[in-house]
Amino acid sequence: MESVDAMTEPELLAAARTGDPGAFDRLVAPYRRELLAHCYRMLGSVQDAEDALQESLLGAWRGIGGFEGRSSLRGWLYRVCTNACLRLISRRPRRVLSPDHGPARQDTAELGAPVSGPIWLEPWPDDISADTPHGRWPEPMVDTDDPAARYLRRESVELAFVAALQFLPGTQRAVLILREVLEFSAAETARMLDTTPASVNSALQRARKAVGERTPGPSQRDELAALGDDGCRALVDAFVAAWERADVPALLTLLTEDARFTMPPLPAWFDGRDSVARFLAERIFATPWRLLPFAANGQPGFACYLRTAEGEPYRLGAVNVLTLRDGRIREITGFLDPELHRHLGLPLELAAPDGGPEK
Template sequence: MVTTSDRDEFVRLTDPYRRELLAHCYRMLGSVDEAEDLVQETYLRAWRSYDGYEGRASLRTWLHRIATNTCLTALESRVRRPLPSGLGAPSEALEEPLRASATDVPWLQPLPDALVDPATVVAARGSLRLALVAALQHLPARQRAVLLLRDVLAWRASEVAAELGTSTAAVKSTLQRARARLDEVAPDEDLLVEPEGAEDRAVLDRYMAAFEHADMDALLGLLQEGVELEMPPYLEWFSGRKDVLRFLESRHHEKGRMRMIPTRANGQPTAVAYTRGPDGVHRAHSVQVLTVEAGEIARITVFLDVDAGLVGRFGMPEVLS
């Protein structure tokens, strides 16, 4: 018979791994919404089989095993979550209105750093970076799982084989194919690269100031030559400092129209942006995730679907007072 003390023990022992499991499920699915649901499912499955847990593997490994299988089952009925740059070539219509947003695409979502343990962001050595998570979505589900278990969680090949019901040789072959595919779709992304340093915040501060003061010259000074800008749910995206700046200049900018609040997502500097409406009220506009390299902005990913509660995930209000 299950007692209250049994439940209390289960919660006490397993709850410290919740944020880590969320990060793992997010890498697999590319969705915070789905990752949270799958973590809940993981804990439900773990509780149902807890009386059979014999401690042969660590509790952490046991929970990751359940989470991985839960994700693999979910992925059987899911399509990959892309960013616009993963769906076609950059747009050349720099000054034309954007086409209707592609609301039928299940877009990749940003992961607020506040939802995962800070140690996870560092220990994972950059594996939460937005571009890398987007690249992982190109891999078949089992390749994705093998790559994450081996290269992020550092499981031995034999452990992964036991987890997935296959041979060690098959795991090694699958990992080789996964790494090769990852190099095809994102040759500049490295699972083992360290997160960016303290200069990120300085770049973010200058970026926010440039928009708040409508200073396009200041913004230009921050952009890498090959900078890319994408804005899901719009399919258009832009590549190159000249084209990105031309697109931004073609939009309505005036000092004071935009306000920004700093935060972090995917281990990267991020700003929640608000724009002033005709009534003078600043309302949530977007979540903007920056990729910073050597003190310059290499990519700007602007998530515009703020109506889906995105801003709330960052602990930010929908309206600024």
């Protein structure tokens, strides 16, 4: 019997239709990465994206016998995934960032109780290579001229763009992603959503306008390009050095005047460089930290480890994603949820100060 590894896509499809699970897994394997990214854009959560992808692949396995090939296999899988996401959207609140949840605070002593539930936007890891509870995360998102890989474009997963998507009705969200990011035609998108090309075009216009109003200014990809590799490296190195030595004045030189610091699931966030400086000095640097570079959403970031007692290891306390503007840091978006940290596959501890092993 021929190995599934040697089969062509038509042969795999034929075998999958007869109930061969190995052929089905091999058939959909080339599309898993982009389908997961699609679910993340739709839902704003790596955990929800995993759930939606698993539901979608189970539905595709059950329905593969009815796939008649009128569209491409890729298009059919996107239809299954998109509709799974739309069902999840109808059952859950939108995912938001802190400024959309409540006003900024001034009092650094009262950060509020964590707000639980599926309401916070989550980061998308660019370059996590470790095994996660649900398999391996995608490889680094890179620029490419290959049309089949354009879903990897950095701006399509930037925090501001994904956050703006969450304010669209589900169908508009799907239309914008399918048409603008994945470049399906209006006719293909209409078939996926069981509607008409005219309705798709109308929804696309409304979605473009709404997202454009929420994402003014250059993309983070453009900001990073303007900064250049050397400039970005220098900014990251300066941030790490200043943070690890608790040097607030040095950090302030890296921030814009209107910088923000957010930390979901805590409701508190701080707006403006002076407020951020006060929070850093009074709360953040009460304990020592170590930072591990971590790219997320096509933006620079860090896994942040804190030590609460002398001689103990540094334990993962936050994942911070930086948003840049004109070569400085406009926003530090901190994600504090331990469950999210475990899902990202990051090490939960770094080496103890005495050189003990990492865990």
